[in-house]
Amino acid sequence: MTDATLEKLHDRLKATVRPEEGAIPLFVYSDPDVYRLELERLFGRVWLFVAHESELAEEGAFVVRQMGEQSVIVARGDDGVIRVFLNACRHRGMRLTSEDCGVASMWRCPYHGFTFANYGNFMGTPFERAAYPPNGLDRERLRLIEARCDSYAGMIFATWDKQGPSLGDFLGDLRWYLDIFAGRAEMELVGEAQRWVIPSSWKLPSENFASDAYHTATAHAFLARLGLVRGVDFGRDGYHVDAGGGHGLGMGVHDDRPGSWFPPELEPEYASKLDPDQLALLHRVKNFHGNVFPNMSFLIPNFIPIDGRLVTGMMLRMWQPVGPDRLVAWSWFLVEKNAPAWWKEKGRRMYTQTFSSGGMFDQDDTENWEAQTEVANASLTRPDEVMLDYTMGLDATPLSDFPGPGTVYDGKFSESAARTFYRTWLDLLTKEDAR
Incomplete structure (x- = not known):
């Protein structure tokens, strides 16, 4: 990319990517010049x-x-x-x-x-x-x-990047929540990674896991029709966390029954690794989704009954870019190493049925990301800028008494973490001393 082309792209990005206003241009999803800049200044430098x-x-x-x-x-x-x-x-x-x-x-x-x-x-x-x-x-x-x-x-x-921030500084406030997800016990990946190609920008699934609980009522409405949840608003209740640094997550919680939905056999290990506030939040978790900037997602899906037991199929996911409009999804089943056999076996079944290459949820999501990317590609020849709306929760007041760090909102319907995702993304791509 010539200096003139780079300067023109910088000017366009700075003029149109306006996260604080909730405005993101469509072209950034699939523009080849943007992608080349991502490989150099983002994937070439961040953790x-x-x-x-x-x-x-x-x-x-x-x-x-x-x-x-x-x-x-x-x-x-x-x-x-x-x-x-x-x-x-x-x-x-x-x-x-x-x-x-x-x-x-x-x-x-x-x-x-x-x-x-x-x-x-x-x-x-x-x-x-x-x-x-x-x-x-x-x-x-x-x-x-x-x-x-x-x-x-x-x-x-x-x-x-040999001179950049430490991993701890890079993760920042997200560490408190990663402790709940992956640090609550000794964990292991079971089996090989599932991999499949999606004709999509890597940013779409990444920001989806970081920020978007709103789509569940429409894209995943089948859960209510099958009687697996009580209504299509199942994605609303809980917390939206803007953890800074481009990281974000959402936590669905239950308050209608006492105790944890996780195996009681693991409670001593959980208690030894989590502080009291983290442990209390874990006991309320019914789903837990997030993204480590830029492209590593994590998920505790909704607990559903399998053979009479409530289980969940935890996963790690990597959205590996192989072009401006193409990625390889890597998906692993993650589980507590010391968990009882029933939790591992039924959890893996649940993972395979819901979030995997043939899972019900992934079929819904993949179709959306593919269609979004097709629209983005087609718009590259337009003379005008197609601007997208990211204003959900823009004027919301964060909680002041939540025990965890970051900017936390009551309810999961917000795009705050998505706005921070694109602010971090923009700053990395347009940093003046990046060369």
Whole structure:
């Protein structure tokens, strides 16, 4: 992108993306120049979710993921340390491994045989003395390119920005809520990730999970028709949390019955890991959805009866961009490692039936995101700006006595977190010293 093109795009974004007014232009969903800027200034610099610690339980275990469009290897080295490497040989840039996951002490490039240890060091190559006389290759210079890596509540994040904020500072107030979701017990991912392609902008599902409970009454009205909930307003009751930094979540709560809907066998572990306010909120949870900026979503779906027991199927979700109007959805079933067998088995069934590649909810949502992106693509040739309304809850007064941090609103019908999502997004894309 030329400097002139970049300046023109900056001017357009600053003029039309106005989150504080609740105004977002349609073109940002699918414009190719916007997407190229996202890959450089957003996915190339912020903390991105790449794996869960339970996937790397043993030394030598690795998974292959993406940061933006860059393939990376997330590995636990023989020294026990988890690291994230660019999946590229230092000789000719060949992809080192095409496996999705495995256990290995080293990776050997299939092109010329350059070999690297699972902690990143260059180990050697065939006929090295003959090909590189008299002393062979400089091993330190050929070490794999490594990202900054850290974890929170078992979730592993990485960034290419060596000087940016710590992961803790990046997550900010969201950490209090992530503790309830993923830090309340030792958690594990069960099974491999489900993956499927959606012809959609990555931003649409991300902001949906961060902010949008309003769509449930229309898009997911089948729940009421099937008698799984009492009415189509099931998405309203609870709290909307603008956690800052582009992060957001919504919590549906129940107050019509005493006690928690989670397994009583896990209560001692919950109590050992959560503070009293977090534990009290967990006891009221009937659903819990959010998004870690930019593209990692999490969900405790509505509890529903399966074989006479109320269960939920918790998940982690990554919206992996592969173009301005195309993404790969990664979806994992997340559950307490020490949970009773019935909770794990029925929870996985519930997850598969509701939020998965063939799940009832995902069919509804995917159709909407695809259609939105088609409209955005078609509008790119329009001479005018098509502006979208993000004003829900714009004048609402936040709660002053909620026990958790962030800006919290009574009721889940709000777009505050979506407005903060796009404010954070805009600031990153148009930062003056970004080059």
